[in-house]
Every structure is written in structure tokens, then in C-alpha cells.
Amino acid sequence: MATLHVLSHSPFTDSRLSSCLRLLGSQDGLLLCGDAVYALQPGSAQRQALELMPASIELYVLDEDLQARGLTSASRAKPVDYSGFVELSCRFSKVNSWL
Template sequence: MATLHVLSHSPFSDGRLSSCLRLLGPADGLLLCGDAVYALQPGTAQRQALELMPAAIGLFALDEDLCARALAAPARVQVVDYPGFVELSCRFDKVNSWL
């Protein structure tokens, strides 16, 4: 029952990302949108933690939120648009939105 975890809060002001990373299952995915894409800011512990995630964990970031913030995703992270977001939501057994 793999879960797609959806984060939308900045990891610099909030503990959602760190709690989520600790609870990820071996086949889970993580989609960053909104301010959560700041986790990909170069030179930060958050970006490093994401780049070191096991390969089985799918990492995704929403294209328009990256563009708006002038951020570029590392190769480890797959960039998706909104149709991609929908496709991911269907691919996983369930979606856990960290509201």
C-alpha cells in the first residue's frame, strides 16, 4: 500500500518534511509543491537529505512552483506538471496530504 506524501510547507519554518522523511515506507513517494520546493535550495541540509534518499523512493517536485522560485531540481528529483501530479496520485495506492 505505497503512499504518495504531498508536502506544501517550507521545510525551514516547519517540521513536516523531517517527520515525513522519518515515516516514509520503502516504496513511498514524496511530492514537493508550494513552499515545500524550497527543500531543493542548493547548499542546504534539506536538499542533501533528499539527494541521499534510497533510490526506491520516488521524489517529485511541481514544475511551476520550482519556476516561480527560480529553483532547479537535481537529477534525483523528477519534475512534474499538474497532469503529472494527477497521474502520480493514481499510481500510488493512497495520497497523504500533509495539510
């Protein structure tokens, strides 16, 4: 059962990102929003971990949160808007928000 994992907390304040990465299944997706988009900072260990995910795991990022923080998306991450977020939530069998 494919799950969309939604992270919104900074990867520099706790271990949610690394915990999530360990649990991702081959058909799962990961959406970064809020302060979780800081994981895409060039040169960070978090960005490297995201780039090393298996190719079958789709990586998404909420475009408005990237822009609000003055960041650009990694080539691997697919930017989505809020409508795209809703579409992803419907496309995956489950949605798991890492609160």
C-alpha cells in the same frame, strides 16, 4: 501499500519534511509543491536529506512551483506538471497531504 506523500510548506518553518522522511516506506513517493520546493536549494540540509533517501523512494517536484520560485530541480527530483500530479495520485494506493 505505496503512498504518495505531498508536502507544500516551507521546510524552513516547521518539521514536516523531517517527520515525513522518517515515515517514508521503501515503495513510497514524495512530491514537493508550493513552498516545499525550497528544500531543493543547493547546499541546504534539507536537500542533502532528500538526496540521502533510499533510491527506491521516488522524489517528484511540481515544475510550476520551481519556476515560480526561480529554482532548478535536483538531479534526483523528477519534475511533473499538474497532469503528472494527477497521474501520480492515481498510481499510488494512497495520497497523504502533510497539511
